[in-house]
Amino acid sequence: MANNTIITIGRQYGSGGHDIGKQLAEELNIPFYDKALLERAAKDSGLCQEIFENHDEKPTNSFLYSLVMDTYSLGYTTSSFSEMPLNHKIFLAQFDAIKNIAKEGPCVIVGRCADYALAEFPNVVNVFLHADLQDRIVRIARRHDLTDAKAKDLIIKTDKRRASYYNYYTSKKWGEAAGYDLSLNTATLGIEGTIHMIREFVAYKEKEHERI
Structure with missing residues (x-):
């Protein structure tokens, strides 16, 4: 299963997205990218990894967004890339890294608008993971040794x-079910149940693709 499928995972904080993505990738024996995606983007672009970490999934202003999208849709040269604002470079380098990773074969990618970056790839399953707030509070409070109030604020x-x-960076709305192939409540399904549901969906999609 998942011989040629790329799985992207969007997630609410505290829903277990990282753990689910990592275990899923291990079970399918395919690469897993979360923070490792930042390392790849830094390596491919020549920019410092710390810069990517400092800007990781953080919004920019709408004016910069319009500049980025215009450049990305029209294409850009090495010389134009060197002249771009830092946030612009980070956005483009990260999206390029996601596309390059996807071209290498099946994998699991968590966050970073990967579903949008790979919109033109036919072999992608886009998943969004969510959970009841109280369940997420318990998870984050335990993991980071926080009070419930501080965990809730962080979430x-x-x-x-x-x-x-x-x-900002996509034409969709974060977390809206219509924008994903699967939207799953990890508090209801649990870690194992969520992984099972994703695997079943991927297997079904690949089977249907073989019939075409």
């Missing part, structure tokens, strides 16, 4: 940042 701020970033 709200992180989700707001991710939504702003995604909504």
Whole structure:
């Protein structure tokens, strides 16, 4: 299964997206990219990895967004890339890295608007993971040794940042079910159940593709 399928995972903070993506990739024996995507983008672009980490899934202003999208849609040269603002370079380098990774074969990619970057790839399954707020509070409070109040505040701020970033850089709305192939509640399904559902969907899609 997943012989040629790229799985992208969007996620609410605290829904277990990283753990689910990593375990899923291990079970399918395919590469997994979360923070490793930043390392790849830095290596391919020649920019410092710390710069990518500092700007990771953080929104920019709408004016810069319009500049980025115009350049990305029209294409750009090496010389024009060197003259771009830093945020512009980071955006383009990260999207290029996602596309290059996808061309290398099946994998699991978490976050970073990967579903949008790979919109033209036919062999992609886009998943969004969400969970009830209280379940996410418990997970984050335990993982980072926080009070429930601080965990809740961190969750709200992180989700707001991710939504702003995604909504700027894509033509879709972050977390809206219609924009994904699967939208799953990890609090209801659990880690194993969520992985099972994704694997079943991927297997079905690949089977149907073979019939065409």
